[in-house]
Amino acid sequence: MSWDYLQNQQTWNSIRSKIKALVSRQPNYTSLEAEDLLHEAMTKLLERPDRIIKQPDAYLRSMVLNMMRDAQRVKQYRELGSEDEIWQSLQDPTPLQDEILEIRQQIEVLCSKYKQLSKYNRTILEMSRIDGLTHKEIAKCMNISVSAVEKHIAKALKILSSD
CATH class of the missing domain: 1.10.10.10 (Winged helix-like DNA-binding domain superfamily/Winged helix DNA-binding domain)
Known part of the structure; x- marks a missing residue:
């Protein structure tokens, strides 16, 4: 994908609306969070200009979905508690x-x-x-x-x- 492709306003608006719609359908995500995810994905994408991407829409969509999964994993991990609490919950209480x-x-x-x-x-x-x-x-x-x-x-x- 070239920088020229992203500079096209119509292309950018199309990608933006698709990603926002995708994120907005997910529970616990607002329109602002969708924008944040899209901008973060775009930043990561533009940090690698040497890479040629044939389908930028699909690539950005995959990046955003992966970032959402990562955020969910972090949230679940934090809800579990500290590592000590996790290990204690996994230990068998039966005496040796x-x-x-x-x-x-x-x-x-x-x-x-x-x-x-x-x-x-x-x-x-x-x-x-x-x-x-x-x-x-x-x-x-x-x-x-x-x-x-x-x-x-x-x-x-x-x-x-x-x-």
Whole structure:
């Protein structure tokens, strides 16, 4: 395509109206954005004067469509969030096999320690941690002082947390 071809006002108006119609049919594009895309495409085209283009209308149309696709990709990428968010969304939340094995071993150790607790300590601990009773309520149910409840819970937790 030569510069002379573009200088012809009738040719330019024809190309311009076709490109504007193409862009205007797309959702989320205004007439001004169509003009911007066309001018950007023309600028890119004129930066390469050594190139001979047999069908300038089709070439400009393809350039504008490609620029619209690129803009849509950028928009979608930005909507996804940061790279960290993207990677986190792609990660499988299922624990790895070695993590599962480690957790099972920890549960076995905790169960064996739980079995070491006296029935009395176990009952008080369950009333506190599982049933959600206050120390005062436990003391009243067990007929002991609040201080004794606190001591039994402390003793049970010490046994459970020991190595």
